[in-house]
Amino acid sequence: MSKEIDTLKAIAGNYKKRALQARKRFIDLRLQQDLDIRQLYIKLTKNISNELKKEGLSKFNKRKLQHMYSVLKRQESLLKGQLTINFEKYTKANVETATGYSKAIIINAVEKAGIRKIEKPVIEDMYFRVNERAVEAVWSRTKDGLYLSDTIWSKSAKYRENMTNIIQGAVAQGQDCVKTARALERYVLKGKRTLSEEYPGMMARMRSRVPEDISYEALRLARTEMTAAYGEATISAGMVSPSCNGIKFILSSSHPKPDICDDITGVDNYGLGTGVYPIDESPSYPFHPNCLCITTTVNEQPEQFVERLKRWTNKPMSEPSLEDWYQNIYKKIV
Template sequence: MNEYQRRVLEGRKEFLKLAQKQEKELLKIYEEAGRQVSYKLSKAKPGGITARYLSELDRSIDRYILELKANLSKSIKNGIEASSQIGSAVQLSYLDSIVPTQDIKTTFNKMFTQLPNNITKQLISGNYYSDGKTLDKRLWDITRKNARDIDTLIKVNVASGVNAKELARELEAYINPLNRIAPKTLEAGMSSKISYQSQRLARTSLTHANIETYIQGAKMNPFSKGLKWNLSPSHSERMQGKKDICDEYASQNSYELGIGVYPTNQYPLAHCNCLCYPTQENVDINKAEEELIAWVNGEDNPKLDKWLKDYGENYGIKKNKWKSFNGLVVSNQDNSGIIKEKELNELKDYKEPLARRHNLNFISKKSVAKDKNTIIMPSVDVHKDIEDIRKGLFKKIDDNFEVNGRVYGKHDGRFYPISGEHFITLNRNEYKLLIKLKTEFNNPRVMEFLKNMGSDEETISKLVDILKKGGIE
């Protein structure tokens, strides 16, 4: 198994973990949004239900719907981007393994780094689906349906003469998706599980984001032969031995590209709740590397010429700026990345950035704040960055090293992060506040402590967002 094949398997595991994480997150959103309604219900007095009580309950439900829609929108949008990032990183790992120079590597990185943002915009804007609905419009439809179902439950119970406490128990059973007690009142047309449609939308959005990333990524990869439809490992069990359209997709060879393989622009759109997934069918890594080197050194290649016209020049690659140097392909430009053997040998002795100071997961009370502090988010593969620097796959910027969209410096025998993707720079006070917030996140008085340390709401919100994006909640 080569590095790309290993990365494909890892990417699939990451996607499934993301789907599980979002499922739990959406249930929590419903639970937390329902607390205000539950609180209103808990204040109900024994006896009959008054008009005033119902009016106040309606206002609580209106606030519940607004909070629900806002939090669902944020969660699903973040999930879409994370799903696309997984697909983008997997495809980039193939290209990383064949590029001969840092300049070309940087170009591919730029192309695939921008991909998740573009895919997210496409899926939430309404341009992806034939009905033209935006993500927010779909969520509005779902949450209004939630409101109508809750209203139906209330009216049916009121009509049957239940008292306030009995209505409270019924509503609590319905609006809290973590409650294992099913409501007794489920009328025709009501969703039996209040969060089901949101979960369905979220799962489908994750899948479509992943698939569209593969489609667009395959178009940008000149060595892609097509996309293969892979049945999920649980497909047969979920179908209970029956077959559906997914089996047809996975077994066709209409395009004579191989079993289940489609031209990039013919890959089917997955149905709702589908867990099947695409993988790129690519030219063998060694052959692709040889072809790329030969082309950059002047050999005719119409396929790569077309790729250059369609994509390369938009990201700064121009074929006539390359030449052969001692059997390697290098740039004619200044600061081309030709690294002397002595410098590479020296770089091998430098250690990775100090985790307890820079890595978000390892920051603790022992971490030392300085005037400028760069945090490395957990999504960064620091080991790979440093290995690429040691291999000479970097662009030199003064005495610093640009690699994979990030810049590192070095001092005292160790690399350290400076700037770039998924690096966050904090001043001395912000870093101290982050340490306090991270190490006492579950302390109910932590916000009080932060304000006593001179923090304001904007800074606290910024730091909370950093921890959440790093998976620390």
């Protein structure tokens, strides 16, 4: 078992089963989103190649080229819309996965303690609102002056540009429409290297104008933004959880060499443990694109939390932090 999973189990303690389930769900979502995005690029490229094949073995002329430019424009618009839908779906799923861990801890402890004045529907409503705010935060923040929706637009525009470059390269080589269609299909399925081997003249003209993997930039954006959504939700969940003592960041074993991740996950600046930060002092996460470092809440263990809840329900001021949570967080939902 990987070192980071061992660390996750250790920090989760008796919650390790739930923590591992959340991590597995996060990885499963990433893999499925990768597949969905790749399939989207394949589908749209197939739309383009089908239009080319309608022209048969004839070579390009001005009319055909102008028609293909309009086809490319339509596929760009479709890509923008479908990527937006995809990101909305997976942002919501990652947020719910992250907050579900903290929500389950509270509900389970309250039920074990037999406390009636904390009601399950209210807790569920509280986390529903947390989820809404976390999703909104993902779409509201900017990077380099761009909202996520703007960045999705730029990836869609880049797709059209890359497809245009390949078609123009085919025109310069005097290729017929069917051969060009096959080149597009090979490229989206196998990448630039295969295209260079099978169409050396065309690719020599384009050189660095076409990326190795047509969908890579969208995949990179998706991985980064979904990790950010998970992190945003983890921190937001910690803010409303009476059992959360901090946010833990665990180094991924996939790092080939030390980087910023080591600096953040390997220090104890607050006396809370290595890689643990106060909720309101948590670093920006993910630490870099494609980051696989783990983030999770650090929670009071179930036995202690249940006993504290029991003391609080009998004598509220004996547990001031719980009373503060009840008055200023829970009752505001009620």
